[in-house]
Amino acid sequence: MPVTPANVIAEAPVSEDLPAQMVPVLETRHGVVDMRRRTAVMGVLNVTPDSFSDGGRYTDVDAALAHGVEMEREGACIVDVGGESTRPGAGAVPLEEELERVIPVIRGLRARVAVPISIDTYKEAVARRALEAGADMVNDISALRFDPAMAGLVATEDVPVVLMHMQGRPRTMQRAPHYVDVVREVAAFLRERVAFAVERGVAAHRIVVDPGIGFGKDTGHNLELLRRLDALVSLGQPVLVGLSRKAFLGRLLDEGTPDARLEGSLAGAVAAVLAGARMVRAHDVAATCRAVRVAEAIRAGAPAGSRG
Numbered sequence: 001m002p003v004t005p006a007n008v009i010a011e012a013p014v015s016e017d018l019p020a021q022m023v024p025v026l027e028t029r030h031g032v033v034d035m036r037r038r039t040a041v042m043g044v045l046n047v048t049p050d051s052f053s054d055g056g057r058y059t060d061v062d063a064a065l066a067h068g069v070e071m072e073r074e075g076a077c078i079v080d081v082g083g084e085s086t087r088p089g090a091g092a093v094p095l096e097e098e099l100e101r102v103i104p105v106i107r108g109l110r111a112r113v114a115v116p117i118s119i120d121t122y123k124e125a126v127a128r129r130a131l132e133a134g135a136d137m138v139n140d141i142s143a144l145r146f147d148p149a150m151a152g153l154v155a156t157e158d159v160p161v162v163l164m165h166m167q168g169r170p171r172t173m174q175r176a177p178h179y180v181d182v183v184r185e186v187a188a189f190l191r192e193r194v195a196f197a198v199e200r201g202v203a204a205h206r207i208v209v210d211p212g213i214g215f216g217k218d219t220g221h222n223l224e225l226l227r228r229l230d231a232l233v234s235l236g237q238p239v240l241v242g243l244s245r246k247a248f249l250g251r252l253l254d255e256g257t258p259d260a261r262l263e264g265s266l267a268g269a270v271a272a273v274l275a276g277a278r279m280v281r282a283h284d285v286a287a288t289c290r291a292v293r294v295a296e297a298i299r300a301g302a303p304a305g306s307r308g
């Protein structure tokens with residue numbers, strides 16, 4: 001039996017004295033992700049031939065399963081499985097192909113890991129089959145916009161959902177991203193998407209919001225969102241930040257390959273946690289867990305009477 005990360009609890013000790021949507025706790029079918037004290041590290045498992053950071057590495061089911069198990073052992077609270085690359089310029093993958101990539105991996109992982117599994121897709125049919133195969137939550141980079149059936153599925157299945165901001169579509173989003181005030185616009189978008197989801201029957205306490213670092217944003221936009229993340233935190237939903245190995249880190253550090261972006265990814269994760277993020281999406285799970293532990297301790301302050 002794999003070790004369960006400290007903040008995934010089998011039972012649900014959800015506090016009753018705060019409004020539910022203000023408590024950063026996600027109940028899933030496979031345990032509760034409690035983000036009140038510990039940041040949840042969501043481990044990335046891309047089962048794609050072409051993702052920018054790990055494309056081609058885990059297209060073999062056995063290799064994908066081994067990596068998922070490894071990420072849980074390293075401290076991931078959620079394993080996020082994706083079958084369509086959303087890197088800038090990427091095109092859509094046919095439904096059948098996406099299903100063939102992700103379903104065997106989710107089924108296999110369900111038998112091997114104790115932590116919740118999320119499905120990274122904007123297609124209702126993929127999310128539905130993934131939930132049937134053992135996934136616990138939906139990570140929708142389109143924030144329920146690209147598939148009109150997605151909101152109904154999330155509401156009916158009563159599963160947690162990540163709503164992410166993106167300007168444009170993956171194929172074109174990095175051509176000329178434009179904002180007057182990126183933080184205000186992303187906050188307004190996420191507020192509207194949360195209201196939409198709730199209107200469609202999604203429970204507010206199951207919704208996580210995400211600024212969508214690199215999705216229709218240049219380096220300046222990404223940095224501004226990280227610097228003023230408090231504006232998104234004040235929406236009242238737990239905030240997820242995914243910046244691991246992304247291109248803006250390479251631009252800042254003059255480094256070409258995604259593999260060489262570890263320090264930048266850790267620095268970004270620490271900044272996000274200090275600014276109030278409750279979940280970070282990462283490829284390098286062990287290192288990210290260690291870095292965010294320090295950031296959490298700084299955010300929380302030393303316990304009274306502590307020494308040394």
Ligand code: PMM
Binds near residue numbers: 054082210212243244
């Ligand atoms: N980034 C990618 C894919 N899915 N989902 C969320 N919620 N947030 C992100 O920032 C995000 C995502 C692209 O990165 P990858 O190719 O490394 O998975």
